[in-house]
Amino acid sequence: MREKKQWLIVTFYTTSAAMAAEKACGQAGLPGRIIPVPREITADCGLGWRTAPENRERTESLFQSLSLETDGYHICML
Template sequence: MRVEKPIRLYVTFYTFSEAMATEAACKRENLSGKLVSVPRKLSAGCGVAWECEPCLRPEIESLLEKEDIEFEEMAELST
């Protein structure tokens, strides 16, 4: 029997400071998630990604735009 792996949303960044700014903004807005190493399937300039539930994508996109935080890519991957 094959077990389905959960899908997670990963946001990658060009710089570490953008990743840190995302973490701070998400904490202020009570959006759950965490900074993680970028999964091998993705690439990122700084090697760090924000990982969270895919259902938070609209809120994350809106927050990044509001905070003027530049990101490289958003991708949903199984962990």
């Protein structure tokens, strides 16, 4: 069994926002990926952006600059 790590999960209200976030992060060189939201977290669209917790400030800044509406920022063990 692989060891769990701590991750920052950003949740979104819509699938289109999640897809826009993925594209924006790719263009900005921000590491991460789209994942199904873990059961411990409730989210409207069911998709989230997973990245390392140390990327939180950069992620928030990017999403705010693009007016991407997020549902929440969560730290989870996955």
